[in-house]
């Protein structure tokens with residue numbers, strides 16, 4: 016399919032809250048399509064497994080998304096491509112210079128050392144939920160507070176500053192406020208971070224992310240602030256929303272939930288399948304790249320200067336695994352695209368995995384009879400460029 | 413069968429370590445992936461092939 020009609024990217028009108036926008040699967044069913052995003056930008060949408068991997072890893076595509084597709088029609092994006100710490104919009108050496116030093120803080124062995132602390136944070140919130148009794152809101156009592164505290168731990172924010180860090184983070188990210196409100200809160204958060212920076216400089220400690228950045232990199236203060244806040248922005252609502260979506264997926268599938276409950280020690284493999292399926296099923300077209308020269312993808316030519324967006328609906332492509340459109344928690348872990356692919360693949364993936372595994376295992380072990388207090392189709396959801404999730408998940412047990 | 417990592421493109425993601433923990437590790441100095449067992453026994457090969465597939469920077473190779 017080549018020069019077909021340009022169709023608008025369907026969004027904000029999901030038929031089922033856990034499914035794709037109306038018309039999305041039909042639109043992509045014949046391979047790459049020309050699309051127009053809500054902000055008027057046009058380009059290709061790639062949605063096959065091989066095509067998405069290619070766009071996200073081929074050096075002939077740039078990640079600089081100034082002027083690119085946006086799901087929102089109004090309001091400025093909160094993160095500018097031109098900001099010094101925004102690695103997500105950088106290419107090549109410039110990108111690696113920021114990303115590589117941080118990857119040390121996300122090493123598998125370092126995160127394994129963090130697991131007991133994540134478990135403690137999760138257990139404390141489950142205790143509190145149990146104390147407060149039913150009905151409870153899973154989003155405000157577990158999904159939202161856990162990731163921000165985990166990121167505070169990752170950064171090295173000491174316990175005495177954590178309450179302030181978390182409260183400010185909640186105000187900064189909780190609602191779709193204006194750019195000015197966001198910046199005011201980011202500045203407050205910056206003050207907490209500046210305190211930690213000063214302490215790390217004095218102690219020479221490198222056991223956490225801020226310590227690493229202060230004592231072992233050449234990052235300047237602006238970069239360091241933006242990177243630290245960037246980790247919070249990138250890792251807070253994503254983890255929170257997806258954990259909520261995972262539980263909703265399981266509520267709809269008691270047969271699959273039983274597989275988790277039969278053997279919670281398989282939570283690591285189960286999280287991979289929940290990610291593959293949940294993210295694939297939502298569809299959407301949020302990750303974009305710009306071709307630096309003409310590139311062939313899935314039989315079409317993306318011309319130099321043109322935009323190509325990818326849909327993680329590719330997670331449901333049979334090329335990835337058999338019966339890919341079905342949830343199967345007995346499946347072995349496959350190479351899904353839930354965290355992206357290529358040099359920009361999620362920096363926090365291993366942290367997100369650890370959190371999601373611990374949350375999932377602990378929640379359903381603590382409350383074996385956990386169930387939604389209202390049907391999923393009656394819950395309210397929020398749609399955004401990077402994140403989509405339930406505003407509240409009322410539960411009983 | 414020889415396993416290699418071309419570190420020039422490595423982003424230190426640790427996907428290789430997750431796929432085959434006996435064969436790969438990450439350096440404490442810079443987080444980059446490195447090969448611990450260059451000629452792994454047959455029972456470790458499925459994990460190595462997984463690592464080749466999963467490496468986001470596509471810098472893990474297995475020469476058969």
Ligand code: HEM
Pocket residue numbers: 071102103104114166245246247249250251253254257302303353354355356358359360361362363364366367
């Ligand atoms: C379930 C949770 C999460 C999901 C689904 C997710 C998904 C993603 C995806 C798809 C990308 C690639 C975007 C692109 O290619 O342009 C990405 C990038 C990124 N993520 Fe995550 N993420 C999650 C959690 C986290 C956490 C916990 C952190 C940090 C604490 C984090 C930090 C980042 C950063 C810094 C990038 C940019 C990396 C780069 O450009 O090199 N994410 N994430």
Ligand code: SF4
Pocket residue numbers: 417421422423424425426427428429443444445466467468469470471472
């Ligand atoms: S999976 Fe690839 S990019 Fe990640 S650490 Fe291993 S070699 Fe490096």
